[in-house]
Amino acid sequence: MGYVAAAYVAVAVLFAGYAWTLIARQRDLRRRIARARGADSG
Amino acid sequence: MGEACVIGSVIEIFAGFLGVGLCAVCSALYLWKRERRYDLVAHASAEIGVLFTALTIAAGAIWGKPTWGAWWTWDARLTTALILWFIFGGYLMIRGWAGARGARAAAVIAIIGVLDIPLIHWSAVLLRTLHPRPTVFRAAGPDLPSSFLYILLFNIGAFLLTYLVLWSVRVRQESQRARLAELEMV
Numbered sequence: 001m002g003y004v005a006a007a008y009v010a011v012a013v014l015f016a017g018y019a020w021t022l023i024a025r026q027r028d029l030r031r032r033i034a035r036a037r038g039a040d041s042g
Numbered sequence: 043m044g045e046a047c048v049i050g051s052v053i054e055i056f057a058g059f060l061g062v063g064l065c066a067v068c069s070a071l072y073l074w075k076r077e078r079r080y081d082l083v084a085h086a087s088a089e090i091g092v093l094f095t096a097l098t099i100a101a102g103a104i105w106g107k108p109t110w111g112a113w114w115t116w117d118a119r120l121t122t123a124l125i126l127w128f129i130f131g132g133y134l135m136i137r138g139w140a141g142a143r144g145a146r147a148a149a150v151i152a153i154i155g156v157l158d159i160p161l162i163h164w165s166a167v168l169l170r171t172l173h174p175r176p177t178v179f180r181a182a183g184p185d186l187p188s189s190f191l192y193i194l195l196f197n198i199g200a201f202l203l204t205y206l207v208l209w210s211v212r213v214r215q216e217s218q219r220a221r222l223a224e225l226e227m228v
Contacts, residue, residue, distance in 0.1 A: 004104055004107065004108060007100070007103070007104045007107075008104060010100070011097060011100050011101060011104070014096070014097065014100070015093075015097070018093055018208075019208075022208070022211055022212065022215070025215060026211070026215060029215060029218045029219060029222065030218075032222055033218060033221065033222050033225065036222060036225035036226055037225065
């Protein structure tokens with residue numbers, strides 16, 4: 001049953017990886033919007 | 043462990059169906075009304091749908107190894123689920139390459155792709171497959187021990203909540219991306 005546990009860890013990593021991608025994308029969008037607003041007002 | 047895997051596979055497909063179903067509905071509304079907000083929701087829903095369909099296939103494979111002795115077999119239900127994943131994976135690839143310019147083509151793909159959902163459901167009823175026949179959604183009522191059914195329903199609720207959180211974050215990101223494109227055009 002060890003391989004089943006290992007496979008489940010892999011699924012958890014997939015889920016965590018997606019959550020991390022969402023957070024990174026959110027940070028990048030916030031930064032780019034702030035920069036675009038700065039350029040717009042300046 | 044086997045029960046956990048089969049529960050995992052069943053509940054994840056609900057969230058997967060919700061994602062691709064919502065994507066298809068919003069795609070149809072986008073083609074009809076040509077309003078950008080429907081396209082944004084469709085794009086966000088497709089991504090979450092692909093994630094949960096991938097998790098469904100993975101959890102099913104983990105269940106299949108101890109039960110059938112194989113990670114994968116070209117069973118009708120597995121194959122139709124894989125086709126759904128490929129169709130909506132293609133949808134995301136079009137959006138990734140063509141962006142908003144590919145919205146109409148992607149919407150057509152989503153509407154065609156969602157027709158695979160009834161095929162997935164009926165594959166275990168109409169065809170000879172390794173999958174058991176439906177035990178929850180059937181005319182005579184659920185055919186499961188109540189303890190198992192409650193766990194299943196609780197987990198479906200928990201996963202739909204997870205879906206809702208991820209989906210709302212993703213929709214907000216698509217709106218922000220559209221706003222950014224407007225700002226950069228000014």
